Amino acid sequence: MEKKANVLVIGxxxxxxCAGIETGKSGAKVIVIxxxxxxxxxxxxxxxxxxxxxxxxxxVRGFEIGEMLLHKCKEAGVxxxxxxxxxxLSPEFRAxxxxxxxxxxxxxxxxxxxxxxxxxxSLMFPGWTLPGVMGAGAAQTMMNIHRVLPGKRxxxxxxxxxxxxxxxQLLQAGCEVKAVVEILPRVGGxxxxxxxxxxxxxxxxxxxxxxxxxxxxxxxxxxxxxGDRNLRPIPGTERTISVDLVCLAVGLTPLSELAWLxxxxxxxxxxxxxxxxxxxxxxxxxxxxxxxxxxxxxxxEASTAMEEGRLAGVGALESLAFISAAEADSRRKEIEQxxxxxxxxxxxxxxxxxxxxxxxxxxxxKEKAGGYH
Amino acid sequence: MSGKRLKKxxxxxxxxxxxxxxxxxxxVCSQGAIIIGQxxxxxxxxxxxxxxxxxxCIPVCPxxxxxxxxxxxxPSEASLTVPYEFLPLPKKGQEVFVVDxxxxxxxxxxxxxxxxxxxxxxxxxxxxxxxxxxxKKVKYFVLKRENLIDETRKYEPGKK
Numbered sequence: 013m014e015k016k017a018n019v020l021v022i023g024x025x026x027x028x029x030c031a032g033i034e035t036g037k038s039g040a041k042v043i044v045i046x047x048x049x050x051x052x053x054x055x056x057x058x059x060x061x062x063x064x065x066x067x068x069x070x071x072v073r074g075f076e077i078g079e080m081l082l083h084k085c086k087e088a089g090v091x092x093x094x095x096x097x098x099x100x101l102s103p104e105f106r107a108x109x110x111x112x113x114x115x116x117x118x119x120x121x122x123x124x125x126x127x128x129x130x131x132x133x134s135l136m137f138p139g140w141t142l143p144g145v146m147g148a149g150a151a152q153t154m155m156n157i158h159r160v161l162p163g164k165r166x167x168x169x170x171x172x173x174x175x176x177x178x179x180x181q182l183l184q185a186g187c188e189v190k191a192v193v194e195i196l197p198r199v200g201g202x203x204x205x206x207x208x209x210x211x212x213x214x215x216x217x218x219x220x221x222x223x224x225x226x227x228x229x230x231x232x233x234x235x236x237x238x239g240d241r242n243l244r245p246i247p248g249t250e251r252t253i254s255v256d257l258v259c260l261a262v263g264l265t266p267l268s269e270l271a272w273l274x275x276x277x278x279x280x281x282x283x284x285x286x287x288x289x290x291x292x293x294x295x296x297x298x299x300x301x302x303x304x305x306x307x308x309x310x311x312x313e314a315s316t317a318m319e320e321g322r323l324a325g326v327g328a329l330e331s332l333a334f335i336s337a338a339e340a341d342s343r344r345k346e347i348e349q350x351x352x353x354x355x356x357x358x359x360x361x362x363x364x365x366x367x368x369x370x371x372x373x374x375x376x377x378k379e380k381a382g383g384y385h
Numbered sequence: 386m387s388g389k390r391l392k393k394x395x396x397x398x399x400x401x402x403x404x405x406x407x408x409x410x411x412x413v414c415s416q417g418a419i420i421i422g423q424x425x426x427x428x429x430x431x432x433x434x435x436x437x438x439x440x441x442c443i444p445v446c447p448x449x450x451x452x453x454x455x456x457x458x459x460p461s462e463a464s465l466t467v468p469y470e471f472l473p474l475p476k477k478g479q480e481v482f483v484v485d486x487x488x489x490x491x492x493x494x495x496x497x498x499x500x501x502x503x504x505x506x507x508x509x510x511x512x513x514x515x516x517x518x519x520x521k522k523v524k525y526f527v528l529k530r531e532n533l534i535d536e537t538r539k540y541e542p543g544k545k
Contacts, residue, residue, distance in 0.1 A: 061447035063407040065425050071409040071445040184471055203403050204448030211525040213488030357404035357426040
């Protein structure tokens with residue numbers, strides 16, 4: 013089977029859905045494709061209220077934002093293809109797809125928007141393969157999507173926002189959180205998130221890490237210890253905590269295999285999760301007509317992902333002449349204002365700077381290649 | 386905060402120490418008593434004279450960082466209203482343990498009022514009373530008094 017579209021959006025998380033809405037509502041034939049059985053990416057397991065301003069659905073819970081976006085997709089006439097894995101992407105924008113693990117097909121598109129998100133990082137230590145050691149995101153999926161409690165007594169590794177939020181949600185689900193350990197000498201995530209669990213008696217052990225997890229058939233206890241300034245464990249500081257769940261919240265890595273396949277140029281931006289496809293302010297990669305948005309373009313959060321998805325959509329629309337250059341500029345201006353606001357403050361400034369570096373790297377590559385095509 | 390204002394009527398306490406782009410507390414306040422302005426990463430500033438103590442800002446804060454302090458709940462007790470997202474909900478009259486910001490036990494308290502979760506999009510509001518002497522330290526309450534890392538013990542190398 014062969015299918016055609018003006019715009020193929022790969023990934024139906026916040027970035028992909030917003031890209032779909034933006035392009036669909038202006039008349040483009042859009043397919044949003046996702047390997048999962050349900051759209052929404054990570055939004056439907058976010059049961060907490062989001063930060064932001066009024067136009068960013070502040071105070072609204074993540075899954076409710078997901079519902080809003082799905083509704084808008086429907087209104088915009090976006091075609092949603094679920095349980096569909098994109099296994100390859102040629103430079104001519106022909107995507108190889110397997111549907112429901114059985115049927116094979118191809119989709120050819122004029123423009124491609126990659127919104128493939130990120131994957132959780134792992135951490136290796138003795139016992140890390142024991143059942144009961146899992147990504148914090150996995151624990152969140154078990155609890156909030158499948159309604160299965162992943163354990164009764166948890167240890168959280170990592171105090172970024174993911175670690176803090178999932179700890180809180182574990183408490184909400186009735187799991188005891190024995191401690192959160194953080195290798196750095198300070199809490200990584202928002203103080204308000206840390207306060208939410210600290211006042212309930214959860215110890216946040218800074219300058220600590222997990223040394224070993226033990227158990228016969230599954231996790232029975234974890235050994236944590238203090239680390240020195242060079243992040244090396246200090247002998248004699250070890251202690252054992254009785255747990256049946258160890259969650260790893262140690263960062264995310266952009267999922268960008270399809271960008272490699274399509275020949276996009278990359279840069280290494282460790283503060284944004286590692287290798288990131290270079291892109292310009294309008295989210296176009298070094299491959300003309302191929303855009304990227306959300307965590308795949310550098311780890312941030314859902315609000316910026318939604319704005320980036322829109323930006324990518326505007327670029328695709330303009331180059332396909334669905335909207336005028338003036339219209340595109342005015343939409344871009346508004347979105348860029350929003351992004352500027354979201355990338356402010358102690359948790360935003362560095363992301364703004366890193367993104368600027370990506371834009372200028374993109375420019376260098378394009379100039380070397382002999383101008384803008 | 387002036388002692389005079391504290392004794393007059395309930396007042397909001399906002400524990401929002403970092404510049405996060407967020408402003409629903411400002412938007413929801415009909416009295417203009419919470420000011421953030423532009424950019425919205427500014428820290429919220431409370432105009433205590435304008436705050437009527439209505440508490441509408443409590444459930445809208447995504448950081449669950451707002452509470453309402455009523456110093457003169459009774460001659461001997463103060464009360465605090467906090468957002469609460471756990472089940473089971475405490476019952477009016479129930480005895481609870483009041484804690485500080487680190488979850489450290491401060492004393493006993495009593496549940497005065499519970500606004501159920503459906504009123505504020507799944508965030509309950511719980512008001513509890515406690516000794517006036519503790520009003521500066523009390524941040525929250527818990528139903529069970531537990532030391533969460535009491536099971537820790539010395540690591541023995543080689544022990545499986």
